[in-house]
Amino acid sequence: MKRVDDFRLRFGKREVVPIIIGGMGVDISSRELALEAARLGGVGHISDAMLPTVTDRHYKTKFVSDKQKQYKLNIKKTDKSIVKFDLEQVAESTRLHVSKTMEAKRGEGMIFVNCMEKLTMNAPRETLRVRLCGALDAGIDGITLSAGLHLGSFALMEDNPRFRDAKLGIIVSSLRAFQLFIRKNAKLNRLPDYIVVEGPLAGGHLGFGMDWAKYDLHTIVAEIVAHLKAEQLDIPVVAAGGVFTGSDAVEFLEMGCGAVQVATRFTASKECGIPAKIQQEYFKADEHDIEVNMISPTGYPMRMLKNCPAIGDGIRPNCEAYGYLLDANGHCAYIDAYNREVALHPDAKKISVKDKTCLCTQMRNFDCWTCGHYTYRLKDTTHRNADGSYQILTAEHVFHDYQFSTDHKIALPSLLP
Numbered sequence: 553m554k555r556v557d558d559f560r561l562r563f564g565k566r567e568v569v570p571i572i573i574g575g576m577g578v579d580i581s582s583r584e585l586a587l588e589a590a591r592l593g594g595v596g597h598i599s600d601a602m603l604p605t606v607t608d609r610h611y612k613t614k615f616v617s618d619k620q621k622q623y624k625l626n627i628k629k630t631d632k633s634i635v636k637f638d639l640e641q642v643a644e645s646t647r648l649h650v651s652k653t654m655e656a657k658r659g660e661g662m663i664f665v666n667c668m669e670k671l672t673m674n675a676p677r678e679t680l681r682v683r684l685c686g687a688l689d690a691g692i693d694g695i696t697l698s699a700g701l702h703l704g705s706f707a708l709m710e711d712n713p714r715f716r717d718a719k720l721g722i723i724v725s726s727l728r729a730f731q732l733f734i735r736k737n738a739k740l741n742r743l744p745d746y747i748v749v750e751g752p753l754a755g756g757h758l759g760f761g762m763d764w765a766k767y768d769l770h771t772i773v774a775e776i777v778a779h780l781k782a783e784q785l786d787i788p789v790v791a792a793g794g795v796f797t798g799s800d801a802v803e804f805l806e807m808g809c810g811a812v813q814v815a816t817r818f819t820a821s822k823e824c825g826i827p828a829k830i831q832q833e834y835f836k837a838d839e840h841d842i843e844v845n846m847i848s849p850t851g852y853p854m855r856m857l858k859n860c861p862a863i864g865d866g867i868r869p870n871c872e873a874y875g876y877l878l879d880a881n882g883h884c885a886y887i888d889a890y891n892r893e894v895a896l897h898p899d900a901k902k903i904s905v906k907d908k909t910c911l912c913t914q915m916r917n918f919d920c921w922t923c924g925h926y927t928y929r930l931k932d933t934t935h936r937n938a939d940g941s942y943q944i945l946t947a948e949h950v951f952h953d954y955q956f957s958t959d960h961k962i963a964l965p966s967l968l969p
């Protein structure tokens with residue numbers, strides 16, 4: 553019976569354990585979690601979502617308050633088009649988080665950054681360019697392009713000296729998306745180094761419509777693996793979304809995948825960024841407590857716990873401080889939904905917005921409890937404490953369980969005294 557440890561993910565001559573911990577914004581895939589993955593010989597991700605906010609929290613920068621001060625007079629206005637990011641500050645926050653993480657890296661594994669195209673930041677091309685190049689300049693091992701088709705993202709890095717040496721990967725949910733990416737980037741003469749194929753059971757935003765349940769990861773992976781073979785393209789495929797046991801992972805590795813990308817099981821680890829109290833909500837969830845909805849202003853469906861405070865909340869948009877989802881014209885679907893509710897209830901002290909959420913503020917405050925489909929199985933991966941709470945795991949325990957388990961077994965952690 554094979555185990556994940558019988559396989560290796562190969563990037564040229566370099567080999568790593570074929571377990572990638574996926575990017576989870578905002579700072580859920582923390583520096584500590586990524587460092588553990590690298591120490592254990594796999595691949596970890598940090599996320600570049602809302603980095604100026606994240607660096608303020610960890611490294612005492614003042615990017616958010618500086619921006620808020622600069623645009624103070626706009627706070628009550630509905631038009632947010634003038635609220636721009638200072639590109640140098642965006643670059644600085646990226647370089648800071650990436651370099652601090654890379655300096656602390658130990659072990660044979662690698663650390664990548666997850667970069668979401670949908671964080672359009674009121675200047676999509678310019679802000680994406682500084683985020684991508686900032687990460688390369690600060691020495692990241694690789695960049696995973698997510699939440700969007702990224703048809704122009706390689707070109708944004710083309711002039712960077714590390715464009716051909718860093719590992720660059722894309723996340724797709726269909727063969728068509730992959731083919732489109734390849735076609736649009738043909739003249740750069742630079743293929744992706746890996747392709748994450750993310751199915752409909754993943755956490756965060758989904759690359760499907762609300763008919764996500766009709767799709768199946770095995771089918772999409774098989775199509776992409778067959779296509780690569782037919783085209784004689786030697787690019788590792790990484791299966792993601794619903795890989796819950798080591799044996800699930802082995803199935804994909806035996807299908808020809810180079811690795812798996814996993815996330816949900818690590819949301820139960822002490823290294824992940826979710827506050828301990830909220831982790832208990834993840835453990836407690838049953839299948840019917842999880843939904844895929846359309847409240848993200850990005851326009852993509854998103855999976856989350858139904859009882860999270862982000863759903864139905866009506867806070868005033870806080871784009872002067874954040875504004876990561878403002879499109880190229882300074883619009884965000886939440887602002888429209890919020891203004892509509894204010895107009896409908898002019899005397900209300902508290903507004904409730906049901907169809908959209910202020911994702912920046914909610915993610916920053918850990919009030920949008922996004923999760924993978926199998927979150928309801930987390931309770932089976934640990935012990936229940938005497939007070940009814942669940943024992944938090946270590947990332948090392950979860951990683952080793954993926955790496956060495958067989959027969960779909962899940963090893964429970966040692967009982968804490």
Ligand SMILES: Cc1cc2nc3c(=O)[nH]c(=O)nc-3n(C[C@H](O)[C@H](O)[C@H](O)COP(=O)(O)O)c2cc1C
Binds near residue numbers: 723754757816922
């Ligand atoms: C809490 C959480 C947050 C996530 N956030 C992001 C994100 O910001 N960007 C992204 O590309 N994927 C995100 N994902 C998807 C993961 O990186 C990963 O591909 C996927 O969840 C793997 O499936 P699994 O959770 O079933 O193991 C998130 C997943 C979870 C569970």
